Amino acid sequence: MTKTALTTFFILLMAVSAVQAQTEMADTMRANGKIYVVVVVLATIFAGIFAYLVYIDRKISKLEKEQ
């Protein structure tokens, strides 16, 4: 019994150290899907900037026509 427990413990320890040996990346964040929130936020900001640029562009076109 103790032998099995010890083996399990060491296997777990090895697994943990193997995980830690890997370079840390935001894998869980991407796996959970939370990173999509960041993508959506950034895409929203950029959509706002794009819409504003379109607005200015059309305004300038109007000014050009007035002259």
Next chain:
Amino acid sequence: MQKFSILRMRKWWWKIASAVLVVYTIVAGFLMPVPRLDILNETIRNLYFHVPMWFTMLVLFTGAFVYSIKYLRTGDLMSDICASQLTYTGILFSVLGMLTGMEWGQYTWGAAWSNDPKQLCTAILMLIYFAYSILRSGLRDDEKRAKISAVYNVFAFAMVVPLIFVLPRMVDSLHPGNGGNPAFAKYDLDSGMRMVFWPANAGWILLGVWIATLNIRLGFIRYKRESVL
């Protein structure tokens, strides 16, 4: 006014293309797999956003250089407006590139400013172009301002090449591709990153040119109003 090729870019398709490319950069830049590198970790994704600022700045300054020479050849004030607005928009992108670089450096190199040769050279370059805008604002006469700033711009652009492409490569630097550091080509070898990196550059360059054309068109309107009065 139509003879200015930059204004023939009043079409919409390339502006929409810039938006599509930048949105693609944001989505793919965050979600596509990247190489696992120590220290850099996920910040390697900054490559998709920090480097295009400098590429855009270079394109805008190159355009300003071309229009400065055009002004010196023709003496047409419209070329001067193009050159100055391209330079101002380029300055905006250089500031964005510098700030994003400092933010990135804070968490990977340990300090926002580490006197890295590339940081120093781009800082000098930015000061040269800041001086351009101060020089212009100090001159009232249109012709004089156009001529002096066009000559200054040619010399300023002549400094771009040694400051960005030559000097940082001659000394050790923290930037990739300099001194003993892994080259830029190492990232390029990762075809996954290349699929995001080049569209990112194209998208941001188009966006920068768009902003510059808006400024140029405003400059034309302002000039016409002043000459009517």
